[in-house]
Amino acid sequence: MASESSLMENLQDHHLEGEGQHRNPSEVKMSQIVLPCHANNCRELSIGQLLKWMDCTACLSAERHAGCPCVTASVDDIYFEHTIGVGQVVNIKAKVNRAFNSSMEVGIEVSCEDLHSGRHWRVCQAFATFVARRTGTNKVQLKQVVPCTHREQVEHSLAAERRRMRLIHHDIMQDLLNNKTFQRSISEGGIVYVPGAESRDELAAVSTERTRVESVELVLPPHANHQVNTFGGQIMAWMENVANIAASRLCNAHPTLRTIDMFYFRGPSQVGDRLILKAIVNNTFKNSMEVGVCAEAYQGEEPLRHINSAFMTFEVLDENGRPRPLPPIKPEPQEGRRRYQEALARKKIRLDRKYIISCKQTEVPLSVPWDPSNQVYLSYNNVSALKMLAAKNSWVLSSKKNLVSLYTVEESQSLCFRVESEVDVPAHRAFTLVSDLSRRHEWDQHYTLCELLIRVNEDDCIYRVVTPSVGEGGKVQDFILLASRRLPCESGDPYVIALQSVTLPTHPPTEEFNRGEVVCAGFIIYEVSKSVSKISYYNQAGPGVLPYISTDIAGLSSSFYSTFCACSQYLMENRVTSPLLASATL
Numbered sequence: 001m002a003s004e005s006s007l008m009e010n011l012q013d014h015h016l017e018g019e020g021q022h023r024n025p026s027e028v029k030m031s032q033i034v035l036p037c038h039a040n041n042c043r044e045l046s047i048g049q050l051l052k053w054m055d056c057t058a059c060l061s062a063e064r065h066a067g068c069p070c071v072t073a074s075v076d077d078i079y080f081e082h083t084i085g086v087g088q089v090v091n092i093k094a095k096v097n098r099a100f101n102s103s104m105e106v107g108i109e110v111s112c113e114d115l116h117s118g119r120h121w122r123v124c125q126a127f128a129t130f131v132a133r134r135t136g137t138n139k140v141q142l143k144q145v146v147p148c149t150h151r152e153q154v155e156h157s158l159a160a161e162r163r164r165m166r167l168i169h170h171d172i173m174q175d176l177l178n179n180k181t182f183q184r185s186i187s188e189g190g191i192v193y194v195p196g197a198e199s200r201d202e203l204a205a206v207s208t209e210r211t212r213v214e215s216v217e218l219v220l221p222p223h224a225n226h227q228v229n230t231f232g233g234q235i236m237a238w239m240e241n242v243a244n245i246a247a248s249r250l251c252n253a254h255p256t257l258r259t260i261d262m263f264y265f266r267g268p269s270q271v272g273d274r275l276i277l278k279a280i281v282n283n284t285f286k287n288s289m290e291v292g293v294c295a296e297a298y299q300g301e302e303p304l305r306h307i308n309s310a311f312m313t314f315e316v317l318d319e320n321g322r323p324r325p326l327p328p329i330k331p332e333p334q335e336g337r338r339r340y341q342e343a344l345a346r347k348k349i350r351l352d353r354k355y356i357i358s359c360k361q362t363e364v365p366l367s368v369p370w371d372p373s374n375q376v377y378l379s380y381n382n383v384s385a386l387k388m389l390a391a392k393n394s395w396v397l398s399s400k401k402n403l404v405s406l407y408t409v410e411e412s413q414s415l416c417f418r419v420e421s422e423v424d425v426p427a428h429r430a431f432t433l434v435s436d437l438s439r440r441h442e443w444d445q446h447y448t449l450c451e452l453l454i455r456v457n458e459d460d461c462i463y464r465v466v467t468p469s470v471g472e473g474g475k476v477q478d479f480i481l482l483a484s485r486r487l488p489c490e491s492g493d494p495y496v497i498a499l500q501s502v503t504l505p506t507h508p509p510t511e512e513f514n515r516g517e518v519v520c521a522g523f524i525i526y527e528v529s530k531s532v533s534k535i536s537y538y539n540q541a542g543p544g545v546l547p548y549i550s551t552d553i554a555g556l557s558s559s560f561y562s563t564f565c566a567c568s569q570y571l572m573e574n575r576v577t578s579p580l581l582a583s584a585t586l
């Protein structure tokens with residue numbers, strides 16, 4: 001009960017923050033009272049029905065922005081936090097966070113309301129991508145979303161990061177499956193479910209064959225929009241139905257759907273299609289199971305068209321609402337064995353995504369161990385943490401010297417600062433120069449040494465940075481930093497260089513150095529004009545950085561000013577690309 005009321009408060013804060021009287025023009029709301037016809041045999045709203053309502057609300061929001069018919073292209077991971085009972089009200093709110101070219105991200109919030117007590121609580125949040133349907137052979141160019149409130153600005157900025165991640169989702173999965181170390185750890189049993197599984201060992205293994213489901217649906221006009229395209233939500237609902245049957249067959253009980261992994265609609269379906277839906281349990285973990293579902297369509301003699309594949313995680317709750325241990329499974333040879341292993345890979349990705357991305361920034365543990373399989377999420381987290389820090393609306397000007405300003409935000413757990421000024425250097429050039437950390441010692445006396453450890457890709461590098469000792473006679477500090485760069489996604493966006501600590505097994509802390517940690521730092525560079533840029537340096541000061549800045553904030557020194565002047569001088573001196581360097585990099 002207590003947790004529900006705190007959820008309600010969070011939800012209300014969430015709604016109120018920065019919204020004021022403003023109503024987003026693309027915002028669409030839907031409220032539905034849950035009737036027995038929407039519920040399963042436990043009198044809970046069926047998730048399939050909820051997915052239909054969510055998709056419909058989001059589609060209407062997308063169409064309101066686009067002014068033309070839109071289709072669901074993909075939906076990011078969804079975590080269902082609560083079930084909803086018959087008689088309760090579901091409130092769904094959707095709005096377009098950002099439009100790209102022909103696609104746009106729609107944010108969907110689902111909450112539940114108890115009419116008797118008046119309580120509200122959050123059920124889930126989702127991000128769906130809708131694509132404006134082509135007119136003939138031409139792609140539609142959507143108008144941009146202009147964020148008005150503070151919250152809309154944050155969502156607009158983060159939407160670009162989420163898009164980047166969803167477009168490479170398939171490749172991440174393939175890379176992980178092909179990764180030799182990962183394959184070895186699976187075959188050695190290294191990442192198969194771990195401790196505390198004693199009760200599980202006593203359970204007899206269940207053959208997955210027993211859980212296999214195949215079902216057919218005929219797409220009728222009520223399942224489609226006015227363009228005769230099948231609603232994405234309807235397909236998801238049919239997929240959830242067969243997944244639920246497969247999960248129930250494994251546990252002979254009522255399963256509860258907890259997550260749906262990010263998925264993509266590969267191709268459209270229309271009225272008259274026959275949809276074949278197939279599901280099977282791919283693997284069970286200590287307290288949960290992964291069910292895979294595949295949806296294919298055909299008409300008449302046509303070959304099957306692959307529409308969608310989704311992976312859903314179910315739990316089975318005991319009478320106290322705690323997840324029950326599930327029996328291990330016996331996969332069939334070949335396909336079953338492969339899916340069993342791929343389910344392990346997806347579990348890893350799911351956990352990486354959930355704990356690195358979906359958690360609030362402050363809940364992310366410091367210095368997550370870096371490895372190629374979680375690189376994408378760490379990079380996302382690095383950039384989005386900096387964007388969130390920059391977007392705080394509680395920045396106050398602490399001091400100003402000439403044209404260099406020092407701003408701070410004091411929070412219960414941390415002190416954040418920002419140093420900002422304009423320089424007569426084009427934004428792109430400033431970005432190139434500042435993002436090369438190996439040259440930072442040329443202007444920043446705090447960077448005694450900076451070695452490049454791993455060039456992950458053209459946007460991300462891992463460096464080891466050595467800085468002087470903080471107190472007298474103290475040890476010299478070192479940091480392992482992931483530097484993630486982003487070019488503007490469209491005009492008006494800034495250049496971003498985000499810095500965050502990671503741990504690397506190859507570079508453990510040593511006796512000689514104090515290992516420092518950077519929670520969140522970096523540069524945001526805006527183009528003011530073709531030849532002038534505004535550079536802001538941000539840092540959420542951890543103990544290693546605090547002593548450098550606290551004297552400035554207290555007004556006892558202005559080292560922020562001298563460091564910024566040195567940076568500005570370095571940029572001016574290197575304003576023009578050296579012809580030698582340019583030809584060397586070509």
Ligand code: COA
Nearest residue numbers: 071072073074100101102103129232264265266267268269
């Ligand atoms: N997630 C999110 N967006 C994606 C995506 C994914 N996995 N893959 C492609 N897109 C986006 C692209 O980024 C592009 O956006 P942009 O124009 O803003 O840059 C947009 O989709 C179109 O991409 P394009 O490469 O031109 O087209 P495509 O041939 O890949 O087609 C769909 C993409 C979504 C239109 C196509 O796969 C489709 O029709 N799917 C079925 C949609 C549907 O009918 N859904 C309802 C249920 S069946």
Ligand code: ADP
Nearest residue numbers: 212213278279280282291292293294309310339
């Ligand atoms: P993959 O087989 O590589 O996982 P698919 O897209 O073919 O990918 O299928 C997605 C999921 O759908 C599978 O993981 C499996 O759980 C389920 N599935 C696919 N084919 C069948 C089938 N013939 N019977 C039962 N379930 C199936």
